[in-house]
Amino acid sequence: MADAPVVAVRGEAYREVAPELARFTVTATARDRDRETTLTRLAERAAAVRVLLDAAEPAVERRETGQLRVWPETKRSGERVIAYHGSVTTTVTVVDFRALGELMVRLADQEQVELAGPWWSLRPDSPAYREARHAAIADALARAREYAEALGARVTALVELADTGLSSAPPLLAKAGFARAGEAAPELELDPQPQPVQAAVEARFTISEPVLG
Template identity: 30%
Template sequence: MRMLSFCIALALATPLYADEAGRITVTGEGQAFAAPDMATITLGVTERADNARDAMDATSAGVAAILGRLTAMGVEPRDVQTSDLSLGPVWTQHNSSGEAVITGYEASNRLTVRVRNLDSLGGVLDAVLEDGANRFSGLGFGLQDPAPLEDEARRAAVADALARARLYAEAAGVDLGPILSINESGGVRPMPMDAPMFAARAEAVPVAAGETGLSASVTIVFALGTDE
């Protein structure tokens, strides 16, 4: 599936000298889509206890179990990273005095995990929940090698700008001259996607891969001449 959406801006510069050729500036946008082959999930373990040591020990035990399960399911160590580790008091306000006192401690350990085998994603989510993950704050799909899709989006953006420039030049009754400059605007950007849900396996957490999309924007300046 390939789609293009266009956002074109046209500007004619006023010549500084009588013999200076006119110019036309066109901005084209291109989009490219592909099925993702990687998912990134953010999950964690949060535990409370009467003292700080017990809270951190309980959290660490849960994370250790999750790390072991991820390794057993083929997730490589380079694809697992601790993204947040915290420990703090739990405050409770007494109804009688209104004074806040410490009634326990809460420890939290959050992991960011890349799953390169999407067929196993539902099973991975189900397994880490079994092993003690009680925080889940993110799921994103992407490509392990986005370069080919980025180039496709750039080509689409240039083709868009060329087509629009020819159209405007024809409508204005002028010749479209050579390209004077090409500038990429803002780099290649990911696009949010919506997709229906499906279950990776009957007993696993349902996940949806859908498509991932990238968009590119390019501004091209052309010289103009009079159509005689």
């Protein structure tokens, strides 16, 4: 067996699968000459966002408050404060894509609210990754058998198998326009973007003695 001929191959698999998650960010902002007024408005607008997200469960799987910012705006010529700004950003993860468009429109219709997204993705433990790995191994075995057949031989054993990488595309951004507060909220349909998943392995197989000549 130690002196048996060896064939080395690379197996690859590529799939495009439906996304499992959609993420977007919603940012409530406020501005006023008075600091307390700014904070009060910011708290009210953030609370309004929370009410809409509460109503969207269980379509909303997760929400995380990110950056909270409050800062003064000063005159260029000095330190005199002319206004205060505030913002708070929440990252929202949605699993029910049928509710996604309506939720984003409702949020965008709130006063002084900014949206970005959605970004489509797979779960870290998605079955799509396992299926791609299995397909890459099957591809490696098929290639080894083809090479062996071309030599009049057959694959006899696996010597080594190495995972050279599993990758997926970076999150994809879909841009959409929204109505300003006070206008009629439009209907918004979002088309989930397929997620490319690619796996590759390198394998070495022993083969029976080739028939040459």
